[in-house]
Amino acid sequence: MPLAILILAVVLTSLVSAYLSMRDYRDLPDRKHPYSLFLIRNLANFTPELLKQLYDDAKKHGIIISFERLFKGNQEALVIYAPKNLLDNYKELLGLLELEDYHEKLKERDVLSWELIPTSAKHNPLAALQESVLRLSLKNLSLKDEEQLIFQIVVLAVESKVGQSFQTSLRVAVVSAELSRRSELAHGVDGIFSRLTGFHKQKGAAKSSQSYGLLKKRGLVPKEISKFILNSESLIKLLK
Secondary structure, eight states: OOHHHHHHHHHHHHHHHHHHHHHTOOBOOOTTSOEEEEEOOOGGGOSHHHHHHHHHHHHTTTOEEEEEEEEETTEEEEEEEEEHHHHGGGHHHHTOEEEOOGGGGOOGGGEEEEEEEESOSSOOGGGGOOTTHHHHHHHTTOOOTTOEEEEEEEEEEEOOTTSSEEEEEEEEEEEOSOHHHHHHHHHHHHHHHHHHHOEEEOTTOOOHHHHHHHHHHTOBOOTTTSOOEEOHHHHHHHHO
């Protein structure tokens, strides 16, 4: 093989490897800030205005935050994963209750997890979505007592032309001991998100085990790799 072709092949291989490494890169919460999981009990105060205040506090220190809507059987909850000192100012306002991380009790073999991305900029059902519609639609999946659904939104406050915004990563996981039920629930969840939000499963996405690993770590896709911006109003529509 001529030397020039060999050099070109090496360069191309290096570029492809670098691209794949960047594509799979995720920012993780900074462990120098003690993080914990909190139940949000006062949902009446969980509003776009509160998120805008939280935006200001988080942006000062570049803090990653995870909001997670959890369903188990006929029960549901909204939790937040963030540094304890950041949430001190919101403890009474949101009725925060510190929890043990629920991932400690899950069996990975029972979990099917994937990432969501927008379908296109032109197709945006989220703009017309009313508050609580997504939550109630997911609740209507009729989970069995030990089955679970996790909807995770990991955010980082960023500068934007449209004002206060968040770089966002969305993940979903269904939990069931039955393989057929995991597939059935995943199909139902995909349909709900596609219809109501325009979000869909990422093509060529990581395996479920990799996605679940990122869900547990609350990993964020940086905007330099894949820009996915949502504002406070959109986050409330998705979570409340």
